[in-house]
Amino acid sequence: MHHFAASNSNSSDVEFGKLKIDLEFLFLEFGGKEISFEYKDDYLLTPKEAEKELKISNATFSKYVGNSRYNAP
Helix, strand or coil, X not given: CHHHHHCCCCCCHHHHHHHHHHHHHHHHHCCCCXXXXXXXXXXXXXXXXXXXXXXXXXXXXXXXXXXXXXXXX
Protein backbone atom coordinates (compact mmCIF):
# COMPACT_ATOMS: atom_id res chain seq x y z
CA MET A 1 0.00 0.00 0.00
CA HIS A 2 3.02 2.25 0.35
CA HIS A 3 3.22 2.65 -3.44
CA PHE A 4 -0.50 3.43 -3.60
CA ALA A 5 -0.26 6.14 -0.94
CA ALA A 6 2.81 7.67 -2.58
CA SER A 7 1.52 7.51 -6.14
CA ASN A 8 0.39 10.47 -8.19
CA SER A 9 -0.69 11.10 -11.75
CA ASN A 10 2.91 11.84 -12.76
CA SER A 11 4.20 8.39 -11.78
CA SER A 12 6.60 6.59 -14.08
CA ASP A 13 5.80 3.27 -15.73
CA VAL A 14 8.01 1.58 -13.15
CA GLU A 15 6.11 3.16 -10.27
CA PHE A 16 2.82 2.15 -11.89
CA GLY A 17 4.14 -1.42 -12.21
CA LYS A 18 5.09 -1.49 -8.53
CA LEU A 19 1.63 -0.22 -7.59
CA LYS A 20 0.00 -2.87 -9.78
CA ILE A 21 1.98 -5.64 -8.09
CA ASP A 22 1.14 -4.27 -4.63
CA LEU A 23 -2.56 -4.23 -5.47
CA GLU A 24 -2.39 -7.78 -6.85
CA PHE A 25 -0.77 -9.04 -3.64
CA LEU A 26 -3.36 -7.16 -1.56
CA PHE A 27 -6.17 -8.75 -3.56
CA LEU A 28 -4.72 -12.21 -2.98
CA GLU A 29 -4.14 -11.54 0.74
CA PHE A 30 -7.83 -10.69 1.12
CA GLY A 31 -8.80 -14.03 -0.35
CA GLY A 32 -8.87 -13.39 -4.08
CA LYS A 33 -8.52 -16.65 -5.95
CA GLU A 34 -7.40 -15.68 -9.42
CA ILE A 35 -6.26 -12.66 -11.37
CA SER A 36 -6.11 -12.61 -15.13
CA PHE A 37 -4.96 -9.83 -17.40
CA GLU A 38 -5.23 -9.10 -21.07
CA TYR A 39 -2.49 -7.03 -22.62
CA LYS A 40 -2.10 -5.52 -26.05
CA ASP A 41 0.97 -6.87 -27.81
CA ASP A 42 2.56 -3.41 -27.98
CA TYR A 43 2.45 -3.20 -24.15
CA LEU A 44 4.69 -6.24 -23.78
CA LEU A 45 8.45 -6.63 -24.08
CA THR A 46 10.29 -9.52 -25.62
CA PRO A 47 12.78 -11.25 -23.32
CA LYS A 48 15.64 -9.49 -25.16
CA GLU A 49 13.97 -6.09 -24.71
CA ALA A 50 13.39 -6.79 -21.00
CA GLU A 51 17.03 -7.80 -20.53
CA LYS A 52 18.16 -4.57 -22.21
CA GLU A 53 15.77 -2.38 -20.16
CA LEU A 54 16.76 -4.10 -16.90
CA LYS A 55 20.45 -4.13 -17.87
CA ILE A 56 20.78 -7.83 -17.02
CA SER A 57 22.14 -10.87 -18.83
CA ASN A 58 20.07 -13.55 -20.47
CA ALA A 59 21.14 -15.97 -17.71
CA THR A 60 19.93 -13.60 -14.98
CA PHE A 61 16.66 -12.99 -16.80
CA SER A 62 16.10 -16.72 -17.28
CA LYS A 63 16.86 -17.39 -13.62
CA TYR A 64 14.40 -14.69 -12.53
CA VAL A 65 11.64 -15.94 -14.81
CA GLY A 66 12.31 -19.52 -13.69
CA ASN A 67 11.90 -18.47 -10.03
CA SER A 68 8.88 -16.26 -10.62
CA ARG A 69 5.83 -16.97 -8.47
CA TYR A 70 3.71 -16.02 -11.46
CA ASN A 71 4.82 -18.94 -13.62
CA ALA A 72 1.98 -21.19 -14.69
CA PRO A 73 2.09 -24.70 -13.16
